[in-house]
Amino acid sequence: MNMSYEQMVELASSGLVAAGIGEKAAFETAQFLSLAELDGLASHGLARVSQYAGHAKNGRIELAPKIKVRPFKTSAALVDACDGLAFPALRFATDLSVNLASKTGVGLVAVTNSHHFGVAGHYAEAAARAGYISLLFGNTPAAMPMVGGSKAMFGTNPLAAAFPVQGHEPLVIDMSLSAVARGKLLVAAKKGESIPEGWALTADGKPTTDPQEGLKGLMVPLGGDKGALLALIVELLVVGLSGSRFSYEADSFFDAKGNRPRIGQLLLTIDPGLSGGNVFAGRMRDFLKELSADSGTRIPGERRFKQRASGFKGGVNVSEVVVGEIQTGIRQSWSNS
Incomplete structure (x- = not known):
């Protein structure tokens, strides 16, 4: 089903509000989910609305939290999302980190x-x-084992890095530390499709092409042992500095019932002026010129931005199964009111 950005925001926001989530949190969350659809990242798009709605109905999130902030020294702060959906808190935390960097570097x-x-x-x-x-670093509910282990100890623990490029789109690197993002299993499960072998393992550690079994089991770390160790670094940084729960203490996002995850994220924002003047901008320009000279090279983030621009102009195709799920949730809310 082809939908514009505005239509996706309206549908997602309505679906979240129907589950009892506050209008402001629902709208900000819907904006990010719709942006993911524009970027071609359906695993983090509208497929999450029904998931979040299930959490709301089962008390796994606070419906209308008030974000709290605790400053620490001159260039650091702790933001408490207060058990709410993460998007409003991360938007606030991003703005705060930029503000701090503008003052202290x-x-x-x-x-x-x-x-x-x-x-x-x-x-x-x-x-x-x-x-x-x-x-940006974040931990997620446990889905991957430690090197040599068979028990889920830490999550897919995504990380992202972005670098400004003068006069051009920024260079954006974004990845989870599993072979693929776990949300891809969610999308495949909703569509009734299989997944490639090498993405996930069953609960007893056997390779599987069934996304439902993969969601119940383990994700395969990106790059084997190295991916697992990188996930461990993210886990210790995020939890140690935020005081949030370890991944193994948070129940799966893919279950409607469970505890409040209370996981964490960590943002580090840096003023690139350390080397003086426009040195950073010049060095970035030189690097990207050399990189682009290698035929076939793709600049990180480039494909995403092209898809986004195309989506803003002509809309994007959203799974009819996902749209139907959201609409059903809205109708049920109406009938119960």
């Missing part, structure tokens, strides 16, 4: 008592568009 903001935060690159991109280097 560096802005470090940890987010605690948080939830699933969508596409990590969206926040880093926003800081880069303001002229800053941005790094």
